[in-house]
Each structure stands twice: as C-alpha cells, then as structure tokens.
Amino acid sequence: xxxxNLYDNxxxxxxxxxxxxxxxxxxxxxxLSGCGPQDSVIDTDKFISPLGVVPxxxxxxxxxxxxxxxxxxxxxxxxxxxxKAYKKAVSxxxxxxxxxxxxxLNAELPYHxxxxxxxxxxxxxxxNCLTCHAGFFNDxxxxxxxxxxMDFTGDAxxxxxTIGTLVRGYAETAEWQKWADRMAAVAPYIMTETVGVNxxxxxxxxxxxxxxxxxxxxxxxxxxxxxxxxxxxxxMPPWWRMKKKHxxxxxxxxxxxHARHMILGTVLCADTVEEAxxxxxxxxxxxxxxxxxxxxxxxxxxxxxxxEQGRPIxxxxxxxCHGTYGDDWTYPNLVLSKDVVGTDPALAQASIDATDQRFVxxxxxxxxxxxxxxxxxxxxxxxxxxxxxxxxxxxxxxxVPTIQALLDSSMRPKYWTRAFDxxxxxxxxxxxxxxxxxxxxxxxxxxxxxxKIYDTTLYGYSNRGHVxxxxxxxxxxLQVLEFLKTL
Amino acid sequence: xxxxxxxxxxxxxxxxxxxxxxxxxxxxILKKSEIFSLANLLDSDSEGFSRSDGPWNFQFPRDHGAxxxxxxxSWYLTGHLINKVGRRFGFQLVIFRLGLKPPGTVQRAxxxxxxxxxSGHFALTDVASKQFFVTERYSRAVLDLSGSQQTPARVxxxxxxxxFDKSKKGAPGFSxxxxxADIRIEVELQSLKPGILFGANRDARxxxxxxxxxxxxxxxxxxxxxxxxxxxQEFNGKGLAWLDRAWGEIPLPIGPIVWDxxxxxxxxxxxxxxxxxxRRMGGGKPRSTGLWFxxxxxxxxxxxxxxxxxxxxxxxNPRNNIRYPARWLLQVPSISLNLExxxxxxxxxxxxxxxYWGGLVDIQGKFNKKPTKGQGFVELTGYVPK
Numbered sequence: 072x073x074x075x076n077l078y079d080n081x082x083x084x085x086x087x088x089x090x091x092x093x094x095x096x097x098x099x100x101x102x103l104s105g106c107g108p109q110d111s112v113i114d115t116d117k118f119i120s121p122l123g124v125v126p127x128x129x130x131x132x133x134x135x136x137x138x139x140x141x142x143x144x145x146x147x148x149x150x151x152x153x154x155k156a157y158k159k160a161v162s163x164x165x166x167x168x169x170x171x172x173x174x175x176l177n178a179e180l181p182y183h184x185x186x187x188x189x190x191x192x193x194x195x196x197x198x199n200c201l202t203c204h205a206g207f208f209n210d211x212x213x214x215x216x217x218x219x220x221m222d223f224t225g226d227a228x229x230x231x232x233t234i235g236t237l238v239r240g241y242a243e244t245a246e247w248q249k250w251a252d253r254m255a256a257v258a259p260y261i262m263t264e265t266v267g268v269n270x271x272x273x274x275x276x277x278x279x280x281x282x283x284x285x286x287x288x289x290x291x292x293x294x295x296x297x298x299x300x301x302x303x304x305x306x307m308p309p310w311w312r313m314k315k316k317h318x319x320x321x322x323x324x325x326x327x328x329h330a331r332h333m334i335l336g337t338v339l340c341a342d343t344v345e346e347a348x349x350x351x352x353x354x355x356x357x358x359x360x361x362x363x364x365x366x367x368x369x370x371x372x373x374x375x376x377x378x379e380q381g382r383p384i385x386x387x388x389x390x391x392c393h394g395t396y397g398d399d400w401t402y403p404n405l406v407l408s409k410d411v412v413g414t415d416p417a418l419a420q421a422s423i424d425a426t427d428q429r430f431v432x433x434x435x436x437x438x439x440x441x442x443x444x445x446x447x448x449x450x451x452x453x454x455x456x457x458x459x460x461x462x463x464x465x466x467x468x469x470x471v472p473t474i475q476a477l478l479d480s481s482m483r484p485k486y487w488t489r490a491f492d493x494x495x496x497x498x499x500x501x502x503x504x505x506x507x508x509x510x511x512x513x514x515x516x517x518x519x520x521x522x523k524i525y526d527t528t529l530y531g532y533s534n535r536g537h538v539x540x541x542x543x544x545x546x547x548x549l550q551v552l553e554f555l556k557t558l
Numbered sequence: 559x560x561x562x563x564x565x566x567x568x569x570x571x572x573x574x575x576x577x578x579x580x581x582x583x584x585x586x587i588l589k590k591s592e593i594f595s596l597a598n599l600l601d602s603d604s605e606g607f608s609r610s611d612g613p614w615n616f617q618f619p620r621d622h623g624a625x626x627x628x629x630x631x632s633w634y635l636t637g638h639l640i641n642k643v644g645r646r647f648g649f650q651l652v653i654f655r656l657g658l659k660p661p662g663t664v665q666r667a668x669x670x671x672x673x674x675x676x677s678g679h680f681a682l683t684d685v686a687s688k689q690f691f692v693t694e695r696y697s698r699a700v701l702d703l704s705g706s707q708q709t710p711a712r713v714x715x716x717x718x719x720x721x722f723d724k725s726k727k728g729a730p731g732f733s734x735x736x737x738x739a740d741i742r743i744e745v746e747l748q749s750l751k752p753g754i755l756f757g758a759n760r761d762a763r764x765x766x767x768x769x770x771x772x773x774x775x776x777x778x779x780x781x782x783x784x785x786x787x788x789x790x791q792e793f794n795g796k797g798l799a800w801l802d803r804a805w806g807e808i809p810l811p812i813g814p815i816v817w818d819x820x821x822x823x824x825x826x827x828x829x830x831x832x833x834x835x836x837r838r839m840g841g842g843k844p845r846s847t848g849l850w851f852x853x854x855x856x857x858x859x860x861x862x863x864x865x866x867x868x869x870x871x872x873x874x875n876p877r878n879n880i881r882y883p884a885r886w887l888l889q890v891p892s893i894s895l896n897l898e899x900x901x902x903x904x905x906x907x908x909x910x911x912x913x914y915w916g917g918l919v920d921i922q923g924k925f926n927k928k929p930t931k932g933q934g935f936v937e938l939t940g941y942v943p944k
Contacts, residue, residue: 159604159771159807162611226862232835232845236809236817244814248841255842291841 118431119423120326120448125317125404128327130362131355131442138353138360142200143173146187147350150250150340151197154186156237167212182212193246200336200357203269203307207493208367208461215364216461217307219469220491222266224522228258252291253339256281260298264512264532265525266491268304268469276430278338284437289342295433299426303418303531306469308454309462311364315394315402315455321467322422322447323406324431330354331443333361335434344438351438366458369556371498381554384547388539392453396558408450413536414466422447457558463502470527470534473502474555478540478548485534486511488523501552604629606660610806614757614773618730621775621803622722624655624706624713626674628772628805631655633713633720635734636821636935637782637799638918639745645793647786648683648902648918648935649743651736653715655699655706669701676704676715679910680736682743682786683918688903690917693738694910724748730777745784747799749777751855772806778821778829778851798823800935811914811939814838820867820888820899822921822934827853830895832888834867838940848890858893865890873904875915879943880907882915888923897923899934914939 141147152160154176168181176186183202187195206216231254238247257277261270276298281290308321319325325332334347334354341347386395394402409419421427431445451467465471472489476482484507489495495504508514508524515521527534540548608627624631633653640646659665659673679694695715697704706713710723717737724731730749737743757773780799785792800821811817820832829851836844846867848860869883886899899919906917915938922931 156813159809162609162771228843229845229862232815232837232842235815235837235842236811236813236835237807238813238815244839248814248837248839251837251842258843 118428118435118444118446120318120323120406120446122406122408122448122450125323125326125406125448125452127317127404130358131328131330133330133353133355133357133359135356135359135363138356138358141353142357142360143170143182144177144185145350145353146185146195146197147334147337148185148197148199148340149187149189149195149337149346150246150253151187151195152234152250153238153243153247154194154196155239155243156234156247157184157196159237160234167207167210170212182214189246191242193242195246197340200333203271204310206307209370209496210494213367213461215310215361216367216458217269217309219267219307219462219464220493221269222522223261223263223268223270223302224266225262226258227261228255231255250340253278253281253289256293260300261302262300263302263304264522264529265304266523267464267489267525268532269307270302271305271307272427273298273302275335275338276427279430279433282338282433282437284433287338287342287344287347287438295429298430301530303421304468305418306462306464306467309366309458310361311366311457312455313358313362314364315400315404315457316452317404318406318452320447321451322419322449323452324422324445324447325443326446327444328442330358331439331441332445333358335439338439347438366558367461369460371556373556374553377550377553378557379554381547381550381552384543385551385554388543389456389551393456396457402455404452406448406450406452410450412451412453413538414451415468415470415531415533415535417531417533418467419447419450423449456555459558460501460556463496464525465502466534466537468532470525470532471502472505472525473497473500474552475500475502475548477537478543478551479545480534480538480541483527483534484508484525485527487525488520491523501555604657604807606663607657608661608806610757610771610773613759614755616755616758616773616775618753619711619722619725620708622711622713622720622730622732623708625805626655626657626706627661629657629660630808631805632803632808634802634804635720635747635799636916637745637747637780638797638823638933639782639784639786639793639795640797641793641795645795646685646902646918646933647793647795648681648685648906648933649736649745649786649799650681650916650935651678651718651720651734652680653678653713653718653720655713670698672698672700674699676713677911678715678718679908680718680738680743681906681908681916682741683902683906684788685902685918688905690903690906691738691741692908692910740789742787743784745782745799747780747782747801749780751777751779751851753777754849754851754857772804772808774802774804776803776831777801778831779823779827798933800829812912813940816938816940818883818939819937820886820919820934821936822888822897822899822919822932824897824921824925824930824932826925826928826930828925830888830897832865832867838942850890850893860890860892864892870898873901874944875905875907877907878909878913880913880915880941881944882907882938882941894924894926897921897925897930899936901936902933912939914941 164181170182180186182205183199185197185199187197203218205212205214206218231251235247238244257274260277261273263270280293280295280297319329319332334350337347337350392405409416434440434445463472465477471477471483472487486508487505489503489505497504511526512521512524515524526532607629635651638648654677656675665671675696675698677696679692681692683690697715699705704715712721720732720734722732724733733746735744753775755775778800782797782799785794814837816836816838818834822830830848832848834844834846846862848865850858866889868887870887871885872881873884874881884901888897899921902918902920907915919934919936921934
C-alpha cells in the first residue's frame with residue numbers, strides 16, 4: 072500500500088482531536104462515505120468512554136471449572152473443516168500440542184481445535200479461543216498467554232479453499248462452504264505486515280459487515296463498508312490480566328458484561344440470535360475461568376536482592392498507573408490519553424474514528440450489545456504487569472522486543488527480526504532474542520525473511536512512547552527489570 | 559469405512575482375477591463401473607498406513623520406487639515427441655499404487671493374496687490424425703503382474719513400465735514403455751534439471767500438524783527420445799516430458815472443486831507449473847499459483863496477485879456433455895510473460911475410472927519481449943455435465 076493510500080484511509084494527523092471535534096468529524100465522514108442500508112448517524116458520545124479511571128461493572132457469576140471445560144470442548148465456533156477432510160489434510164497432533172485433560176476426539180486434536188458433531192451428523196473440526204489465547208514459553212504451552220507467533224501476512228482464505236479438494240459429499244461440502252465463505256469474506260481485511268501481530272479487531276469488523284445486526288443472519292455480500300484493508304497490528308494480551316481489569320481491550324472498549332464481549336468471536340459462525348444465546352448461556356463460566364487464571368511463575372533464576380531493590384523504584388515510578396503487587400495488590404484501572412502515554416496512536420485514533428465507530432454501533436444495536444457495550448476511550452489502558460516477562464514483545468502493537476528496550480527507549484530497534492522460537496528467550500533483557508537490522512523489508516533476502524521483519528516505521532507499528540523508564544539510571548532499570556521477574 | 563474398503567478390495571481382486579484367468583491382452587478389462595471406483599479406493603481411509611509427519615529425506619534412486627508404508631502413490635509422466643517431419647504426439651503414462659491393507663497386516667496364504675493394487679492409464683495424442691487413445695488397467699501386486707522394485711528402481715503394470723536405470727552423473731534417467739492393442743511406445747528420458755522436492759524441508763506448523771499430508775517431487779525437464787508404433791507404422795521422435803511423483807494422502811480431484819493444472823515447456827528452457835482451484839458451485843475466491851522453473855535450474859513462485867490465467871474458449875464433450883475450457887491466456891506481468899495455450903486437438907477427454915480432460919497443448923506468445931513457443935500438458939478435473 073502506498074503511503075498516500077494509507078494516509079487517505081486513516082485520516083493520519085498530528086492534530087490532537089478533542090472528543091467533541093471527533094463527534095462532528097465522525098458524522099461528516101459517515102455522511103460523506105455513503106452509508107449502507109443499515110447505517111445511521113453515529114452518536115459517538117454514546118460509544119466513546121472518557122479517559123481516567125475505568126469503573127467496575129457487575130459481571131454475571133460463573134463456574135470456572137465448567138468454563139474451562141466449555142472453553143476446550145463446546146462448539147462456540149460452530150463452523151469449520153469437515154473432520155474427514157481435516158484428517159486427510161494434517162498429520163497426527165504432536166504431544167506438545169495436545170492437552171492431557173481433553174477427552175474423546177478432542178484429546179487427539181491440537182489444543183486450539185475442537186471436535187463438533189452437528190445435529191445433521193456432519194463432524195467438524197473448529198477453531199477455539201486458544202488459537203490466539205494460548206502460547207508457548209520455553210517450549211511449554213501456557214493457556215491464556217497471547218500467541219505472538221501467528222502469521223497473518225498471507226491470504227487466510229487460501230488454505231480454506233484448498234481444503235475443498237479433500238471434502239466429499241453434499242452435507243460436508245455445505246459445511247465446508249459455509250466456513251470457507253467466512254474465511255474468504257475476512258481474508259482481504261486481515262493481512263498484517265509482519266508475522267507475530269494479530270488482526271483481531273479487523274477480523275471482527277469484517278465479519279460484522281456481513282451480518283444483520285438484529286437477526287445476525289449472514290449476507291454473502293457486505294451489508295456495510297468493510298474495514299480498511301490496512302490492518303493495525305495487535306499484540307495479544309494475556310488472559311490473566313482480566314482478574315484485575317474492569318474493561319476489556321487496549322482502549323478499554325469492552326465495557327459492561329465481559330462474558331458477552333468474550334463471545335463476540337462467534338460472529339464467525341453463529342447465524343441466529345438463538346445460537347448466540349445458547350453460547351451466551353455458558354459464557355459467564357468461561358469468563359469466570361479466565362478471571363481465575365494466575366500468571367505463570369518465572370522459570371529462571373531471580374536475583375532476589377536486586378529484585379527487592381527494584382520494588383521501591385517500581386512503586387515510585389510505575390505503580391501509579393500499573394498498580395502495586397504482592398498480597399495487598401492494587402490496580403488503578405487507568406486509561407491514559409494516547410498523547411500522554413505517547414505510544415503509537417493509530418489504534419486509539421481508529422477506535423474513535425468513524426471507520427471503527429460504525430462497527431461499535433453495530434455491536435451496540437445487536438444481541439452482543441444487550442448486556443455489554445463497546446465504548447473505547449481515546450487512549451490506552453496501563454495494564455496490570457503480572458507475568459509481564461512472558462508476554463514479549465511489548466506495547467499494544469508488539470513493537471518492542473524486550474523489557475530492557477521498553478525501559479530504555481534508546482535501545483529500541485527500528486527494524487528487527489526474531490526466531491519465533493519460544494525457547495529463544497533472553498533472561499537479561501526479559502524478552503526475545505532479536506537481530507536489529509539496518510534495513511526494512513525491502514532489504515530482506517526473500518519474502519519469507521521480509522515478513523519476519525518488524526518495521527517500526529510502518530503506520531501503526533511505531534515503537535514510540537512509554538518513555539517513562541528513560542528517567543531511571545541504568546542501575547535502576549536493571550533493578551526494575553529484576554523486580555518484574557517476580558510478578 | 560473399513561467394511562466398504564474390504565468389499566471394494568474383494569471386488570477389485572475378483573475383477574482382476576477374472577482378467578488374469580481369461581486372458582492377458584492389452585485391452586482394458588475393467589470397464590467403468592459405479593461399484594469399482596478408483597477414486598473411492600484412492601480416497602478411502604488410510605488408517606494404519608504411514609502419514610507424512612515430518613520432513614522427508616529424499617534419496618534417489620530409492621524414491622523413484624514405491625513407498626508401500628504409504629497408502630497411495632502415483633507416477634505421472636506426460637510428454638510429447640516430434641518426428642523429423644514435424645508429426646507430433648503427446649503421451650501419458652499414469653500409474654497409481656493403492657495400498658489395500660496397512661503394513662503388518664497378516665497375509666492370507668495364497669499366491670493371489672495382495673496388499674496393494676496398481677492401476678493406471680496410458681494415453682496417446684496423435685495431432686496429425688486428431689485422434690486420442692486411452693487405455694486403462696488394474697492389476698494386483700503379485701505374481702509379477704504389477705509392482706515396484708528398488709534396484710534398479712522400477713514400477714510396472716503388466717507390460718507398462720518406468721525403469722529408472724539410465725541415470726548419468728547423478729542426473730535421473732529412465733525409460734518408459736506402454737502399449738495397447740494397436741499402439742506401442744518406448745521412450746528414453748534424461749532429466750536435465752534438478753528435481754523439485756516438496757516435503758524435504760517441511761517445518762512444523764504452529765499447530766503441531768503439517769500443511770500437506772503427502773510428499774512429492776517433480777522432474778520438469780526430461781529430454782525424451784522414443785519410438786511410437788502404430789500397427790505397421792513407426793515414428794521416431796524427440797521432445798520433452800515431465801514426471802510428477804507423490805505418495806501419502808494424494809489430493810484427488812473428486813471433491814467440490816474444479817482443478818486445472820498446466821505443465822508448460824517453453825523452447826527457451828523454462829517450464830511453468832500453474833494450478834487453479836475454484837468451487838464447482840461458484841462462490842469463494844478462485845485460487846491460482848504458479849512456479850517458474852528457470853533454465854538455470856532455480857525456481858520462482860508466483861502468487862495469486864502476480865499472475866492471471868483466463869479461459870478464452872470452450873469445448874463440449876459430445877459423449878458426456880461436459881463443457882471444458884479450451885484455450886487460455888497466461889500472464890505474469892513481472893516477467894513479461896504472455897502465453898496463449900491451445901489444445902493440440904480438442905478431444906483429449908479421459909473417460910475411465912476418473913473422467914477428466916488431460917492432453918497435449920501448444921503454446922505461443924512472448925516472454926520478456928521475445929517470441930516464444932512450446933508444448934505442454936493440461937489437466938482439467940472436477941468438471942461435471944451441464
């Protein structure tokens with residue numbers, strides 16, 4: 072994509088917009104862009120949250136154990152690959168990718184796949200939440216750790232179409248076609264510039280564009296303008312933060328009932344409100360499980376003296392936004408202006424622009440918005456830092472490979488690449504071993520190497536901001552880094 | 559599924575038995591049947607057979623021979639010969655190996671007992687007379703009726719064979735022979751380019767499974783020299799051929815997909831392999847991918863967005879009313895490739911256990927601003943009567 076196109080699509084500007092200005096701009100933009108039949112003028116005040124402390128809101132109670140079972144076994148993603156075709160397409164799952172406490176056919180599938188026998192008798196293999204929300208650290212699978220190794224740089228529908236060569240019979244063909252149609256619908260809108268970042272928001276928006284907001288019926292043609300084709304990259308945050316957070320997502324867009332937000336992924340396959348309701352019935356259990364998750368324990372040695380020296384520095388410089396840790400932990404749930412935190416503004420900007428707000432409005436007017444509401448703030452939440460050492464690369468776009476570079480902005484590489492190997496971890500820098508490059512994707516050996524290069528000069532991929540660690544001395548940075556291992 | 563496989567296996571064995579007892583001619587004995595379906599046999603459950611669960615350490619000549627731990631396997635040879643006065647022939651010899659029983663299965667004590675079947679077809683296109691001849695065979699892998707051996711690597715189906723015993727200085731060389739009641743062909747082939755291997759460096763995908771469940775290699779530039787006998791007539795010719803080998807879960811064109819494959823030899827020493835997939839019922843986004851085998855032996859891949867292949871004409875098979883595309887334009891702008899691909903004769907429809915169009919094509923066009931021409935083989939599968 073040329074820079075011109077990119078700027079056209081994203082209203083990129085250094086101007087600091089005020090919320091009121093945005094409301095006017097958003098309305099004008101929507102009017103100018105020619106709304107689809109379902110669009111109406113957007114009341115952005117309704118769908119934008121203020122900066123500052125995010126208030127707690129009531130959550131539906133759930134059974135964490137039942138939620139774990141539902142997470143791994145229930146068909147909340149109800150379309151997928153016919154089981155027989157799946158078996159022909161792949162080899163048996165290696166032990167490292169199986170979860171020992173799964174049963175029946177699920178025990179033979181990778182952790183992120185679920186077996187589902189439909190009422191019409193067709194057997195499917197579907198995706199589940201762990202596709203993005205489980206990851207390997209030091210070769211060990213951790214449920215809830217964001218998967219930072221996924222590759223969305225290619226055409227996601229290519230494989231779905233190719234699997235058609237292995238599908239047989241009318242019933243299975245119909246099921247495959249349903250799934251492949253959805254993949255084809257989203258594929259043009261979810262291609263990232265680099266391996267490791269996630270287009271989750273754009274996947275959701277691209278699917279929503281095909282659905283009737285009242286009935287959830289799927290339309291083969293988009294019912295409103297799909298999202299821009301240039302994807303703003305996301306790092307997958309770990310699930311265990313939900314224990315402390317009052318709102319979901321980086322911009323705190325996920326207000327109200329979290330369980331209802333969590334099933335928004337069902338827009339891939341759920342074609343009726345009834346089906347969405349069935350899934351929603353056990354969603355509070357899944358939420359309870361996610362909120363019960365504890366971060367993993369740092370698996371390497373910790374210099375306890377150094378870490379203890381880091382604690383007061385952390386409390387003095389970081390805790391105001393990120394909270395305090397220990398038995399009497401505190402967490403302020405503070406969403407800061409994108410200009411204050413200074414990190415790449417594109418995501419926060421887009422979430423309150425008309426481009427995103429029409430999807431936000433769709434959610435608000437659908438079943439998914441009945442208990443919950445999407446209402447991003449024009450900024451970013453300062454997340455809880457439990458298990459932060461496991462969640463590299465850092466910032467909401469995954470642009471900084473290590474904590475060392477996060478604490479010292481002069482060390483952040485402009486272009487960098489990594490092995491995408493969960494055992495290639497650096498205990499000194501608290502992040503992935505990486506190779507800093509003096510060239511971007513154009514200088515790569517081949518296209519495979521190019522897509523593994525993180526280019527922080529790309530729109531949305533900047534490693535700017537959060538320079539608060541720069542005020543610390545080198546020694547203090549080391550002390551804080553050691554302290555973070557204890558979280 | 560096992561039950562069906564067992565029934566099909568018995569039917570297959572019975573059919574072959576009838577064939578073996580009554581006669582041994584070059585005519586196909588097994589006529590097309592709803593019960594005996596090669597496609598269904600190839601497509602049946604592979605429980606108990608090996609699966610491609612890691613990178614394959616390709617070794618030749620070993621890998622020219624059979625891999626009986628894997629359920630299905632194919633030797634797919636296509637090419638053309640031109641004689642001194644310009645008379646042109648296209649030839650195909652396709653042999654499938656089909657594992658009926660997984661390795662380790664207790665064998666019945668009988669000379670007729672077999673754990674695998676071989677099937678295949680031989681086709682010849684005579685451009686001058688506009689004729690296309692196809693013969694199909696099945697045989698069990700016992701009593702030397704069909705089979706494969708390692709030293710020298712050889713696969714045979716009665717008196718059809720590919721024998722990999724002509725390798726020179728590491729470059730694969732082999733011979734093929736095939737015949738039917740009226741036609742006999744013998745060709746010697748020498749590979750002038752390194753083969754391309756699929757599955758040698760296969761990495762584990764992030765889900766712990768693998769992208770494709772078969773291994774394969776292709777020899778794309780086989781210099782061919784051979785003799786074709788038509789009754790009392792004999793033609794000697796030279797040309798180029800292409801060998802595709804695969805074993806494992808070989809994808810079969812019997813799903814809801816229309817699948818076109820182009821194997822193109824250009825006279826400047828380049829080959830192109832182009833594949834297009836699309837849903838038979840419409841919808842989705844048609845997929846196409848291309849691979850350029852350069853004269854120096856290196857390859858370059860072209861994705862969906864870098865190439866276009868358009869059908870310009872159609873031909874309807876009068877026997878089954880299936881409508882096939884019949885002329886194409888292939889364009890790869892980044893290398894200034896513009897090729898028109900035309901069937902050498904319209905009717906090259908294979909109507910045996912599997913029905914598809916597979917035959918010789920002529921190529922003309924421009925490559926990097928220079929005129930170019932060539933010959934190739936096109937395979938159109940998944941088409942049904944309109």
